Amino acid sequence: xxxxFVSSVLALIAVLCLGxxxxxxxxxxxxxGHIHSMSGALSMYGISSEAGGSIAIxxxxxxxxxxxxxxKMITRDDxxxxxxxxxEAKDLVISENADFLTGTVSSAVGMAVSSFxxxxxxxxxxxxxxxxxxxxxxxxxxxxRIATNSVVYxxxxxxxxxxxxxxxxxxxxxxxxxxxxxxxLKQFKEKYLEMVPDAQIIDExxxxxxxxxxxxxxxxxxxxxxxxxxxAAVYGGGELAFTKQADSFGLYDQMLAIQxxxxxxxxxxxxxxxxPFPKAALATTRYPFWAxxxxxxxxxxxxxxxxxxxxxxxxxxxxxxxxxxLKAGIEKAGAVDTEKIIxxxxxxxxxxxxxxVQIRAYDHQAMMPTWYGTMDYAEGLPFPHVVKVTPIGxxxxxxxxxxxxxxxxx
Amino acid sequence: MTFVSFFSQxxxxxxxxxxxxxxxxxxxxxxxxxxxxxxxxxxFFMVGSFLCFAFSSLFANSSGSFWWALLFAPIGVAxxxxxxxxxLLRRIYNQDMLYQYILTFALILILGDGLKYFFGVxxxxxxxxxxxxxxxxxxxMSFPIxxxxxxxxxxxxxxxxxxxxxxxxxxxxxxxxxLNRDMANALGINVPxxxxxxxxxxxxxxxxxxxxxxxxxxxxxxxxMHVIIECFIIVVIGGLGSLSGAFIGAVILxxxxxxxxxxxxxxxxxxxxxxxxxxxxxxxxxLMGKPE
Numbered sequence: 001x002x003x004x005f006v007s008s009v010l011a012l013i014a015v016l017c018l019g020x021x022x023x024x025x026x027x028x029x030x031x032x033g034h035i036h037s038m039s040g041a042l043s044m045y046g047i048s049s050e051a052g053g054s055i056a057i058x059x060x061x062x063x064x065x066x067x068x069x070x071x072k073m074i075t076r077d078d079x080x081x082x083x084x085x086x087x088e089a090k091d092l093v094i095s096e097n098a099d100f101l102t103g104t105v106s107s108a109v110g111m112a113v114s115s116f117x118x119x120x121x122x123x124x125x126x127x128x129x130x131x132x133x134x135x136x137x138x139x140x141x142x143x144x145r146i147a148t149n150s151v152v153y154x155x156x157x158x159x160x161x162x163x164x165x166x167x168x169x170x171x172x173x174x175x176x177x178x179x180x181x182x183x184x185l186k187q188f189k190e191k192y193l194e195m196v197p198d199a200q201i202i203d204e205x206x207x208x209x210x211x212x213x214x215x216x217x218x219x220x221x222x223x224x225x226x227x228x229x230x231x232a233a234v235y236g237g238g239e240l241a242f243t244k245q246a247d248s249f250g251l252y253d254q255m256l257a258i259q260x261x262x263x264x265x266x267x268x269x270x271x272x273x274x275x276p277f278p279k280a281a282l283a284t285t286r287y288p289f290w291a292x293x294x295x296x297x298x299x300x301x302x303x304x305x306x307x308x309x310x311x312x313x314x315x316x317x318x319x320x321x322x323x324x325x326l327k328a329g330i331e332k333a334g335a336v337d338t339e340k341i342i343x344x345x346x347x348x349x350x351x352x353x354x355x356x357v358q359i360r361a362y363d364h365q366a367m368m369p370t371w372y373g374t375m376d377y378a379e380g381l382p383f384p385h386v387v388k389v390t391p392i393g394x395x396x397x398x399x400x401x402x403x404x405x406x407x408x409x410x
Numbered sequence: 411m412t413f414v415s416f417f418s419q420x421x422x423x424x425x426x427x428x429x430x431x432x433x434x435x436x437x438x439x440x441x442x443x444x445x446x447x448x449x450x451x452x453x454f455f456m457v458g459s460f461l462c463f464a465f466s467s468l469f470a471n472s473s474g475s476f477w478w479a480l481l482f483a484p485i486g487v488a489x490x491x492x493x494x495x496x497x498l499l500r501r502i503y504n505q506d507m508l509y510q511y512i513l514t515f516a517l518i519l520i521l522g523d524g525l526k527y528f529f530g531v532x533x534x535x536x537x538x539x540x541x542x543x544x545x546x547x548x549x550x551m552s553f554p555i556x557x558x559x560x561x562x563x564x565x566x567x568x569x570x571x572x573x574x575x576x577x578x579x580x581x582x583x584x585x586x587x588x589l590n591r592d593m594a595n596a597l598g599i600n601v602p603x604x605x606x607x608x609x610x611x612x613x614x615x616x617x618x619x620x621x622x623x624x625x626x627x628x629x630x631x632x633x634x635m636h637v638i639i640e641c642f643i644i645v646v647i648g649g650l651g652s653l654s655g656a657f658i659g660a661v662i663l664x665x666x667x668x669x670x671x672x673x674x675x676x677x678x679x680x681x682x683x684x685x686x687x688x689x690x691x692x693x694x695x696x697l698m699g700k701p702e
Contacts, residue, residue, distance in 0.1 A: 215557070215668070216419065217671060223412075237533035240535060248554035249545070274537075
């Protein structure tokens with residue numbers, strides 16, 4: 001009698017535990033492993049990406065999560081080092097059961113995490129790192145990018161912008177002497193000379209990566225006889241130093257400036273009105289929130305400002321859109337199943353903060369637009385930015401034929 | 411290449427070179443007197459830049475905030491240098507040169523991280539101060555006034571330092587300690603005090619360069635590594651321990667940098683190093699140095 005009683009109580013407890021476990025499984029979070037540069041010189045990108053992503057996650061969880069499950073983001077610091085990034089990626093997958101990986105700003109880290117994702121068959125969505133190789137010659141099915149890539153950012157967009165506006169014939173370039181700089185110039189030349197065949201790059205100047213003293217180069221540019229100068233992958237503090245020096249030598253009054261990175265607002269936060277900035281320079285930008293009439297975007301800008309105390313950069317927007325893209329993919333697939341989600345995402349049209357954008361199936365690259373315009377001060381923002389913006393869409397990316405050739409020649 | 415472009419290239423090279431002269435002069439002075447090769451000298455320059463930013467933010471509401479910063483930042487660097495000399499460097503004077511390198515290298519890391527802790531990782535900017543904004547035009551080219559100011563400062567400080575060393579009592583004491591430390595000690599000169607003073611002066615010069623540089627560039631971490639290499643080239647070419655050598659070396663380096671880019675851009679980065687190697691082979695004590 002006692003034995004029976006005890007065993008039935010045990011059975012009841014077991015059933016209850018099972019019930020509780022099942023219930024817990026329903027609420028088990030979907031884990032997003034966010035690897036980014038959270039310290040060091042690139043930390044502003046990591047911090048803004050994390051903030052952008054967490055706004056998306058808060059919104060999604062408040063609305064009931066995805067398939068009834070809450071989203072959870074775990075952020076790890078890659079210290080802009082591929083080995084560290086890889087180690088964190090492994091740890092996120094093994095110890096934290098990450099279902100998806102996002103982030104990275106350094107392309108070297110991005111490539112390392114991408115090859116890990118290929119081996120582990122886990123979806124990786126680089127939200128900042130721009131290297132086009134990840135979706136072109138180093139492509140694999142587990143990579144998706146809801147952001148622009150280096151072809152557009154450094155090369156094709158400025159070339160198209162220039163061809164649509166001033167069509168200058170003689171250009172001199174100045175770039176940082178590393179892979180990104182060299183590739184940037186190559187792609188700019190490729191597209192611009194295709195659109196304006198009688199133009200020429202009369203000289204190519206190269207400075208060591210991270211240079212802050214450009215006086216000698218500026219003098220050479222001034223005396224070169226060019227109509228315009230193009231900066232190849234010169235950004236951040238280096239670009240600001242160049243701008244100050246070029247401004248003091250009157251370079252902006254003498255010729256047209258093509259500064260693709262000038263549209264990244266982070267470089268100009270410290271500039272005050274009256275201070276040097278790339279006056280009337282042709283620039284490109286990835287998130288001109290001041291010119292975007294999308295109500296969700298306006299809400300995002302407000303939320304971001306309240307959270308971080310700054311205006312959002314494109315990295316924040318990218319990560320926000322990336323999380324929502326994952327949501328769309330999972331809901332269309334009906335399950336957190338990698339292969340089903342890949343099929344769901346290919347060709348899917350996303351509802352992003354900047355409008356409807358389609359993920360191209362061939363390279364898993366969302367056709368995120370880039371805008372061009374000229375640098376100036378305008379109402380509403382205390383720092384100089386790109387005004388009178390015009391978008392460039394799919395034409396800014398390599399065509400499928402071009403990518404096919406790159407993949408075949410590998 | 412016209413004379414105008416030649417001359418403007420020359421002037422821009424010199425203006426940068428003379429800022430480097432200030433740092434190299436400090437390095438050379440410290441080595442000449444104390445036989446200490448301060449690897450962290452570029453880092454003191456960087457500390458000067460950050461302190462300049464800090465002081466100009468502190469005085470942001472008064473006009474002439476940059477000038478206050480220019481006054482206080484080098485003093486701040488000199489004080490930090492003095493404290494480090496008394497607490498740390500004094501202990502290794504009698505040791506192997508290797509300990510100097512290790513200690514001053516450690517200072518590079520510690521000071522760099524200290525700046526990161528207090529100021530964060532993003533770069534900072536300082537505007538060109540009134541009345542040095544704008545540019546002058548002559549012979550068809552425009553030249554920023556601030557760069558001309560830097561040239562004037564560099565030359566003025568060089569003359570001041572030469573006069574200090576040659577004509578004042580203080581200068582005589584420093585030269586005495588440099589030539590024969592034990593004899594100077596025997597004559598009643600307080601050698602440890604002279605060492606601290608010289609180190610502080612060297613750091614003051616580095617800090618001054620650090621405060622002068624930001625209006626035409628940015629304040630950023632990592633500037634120290636680039637600067638210390640350029641300073642080594644200057645003192646090798648000019649002669650370690652010689653003030654005039656540092657001046658000549660800086661002028662030559664500024665010249666090489668600007669002309670290299672104009673004439674042979676692909677090799678421009680190598681020119682200063684090639685000259686340094688040439689001098690080391692042909693005249694190892696430098697152009698103005700004395701053979702040991």
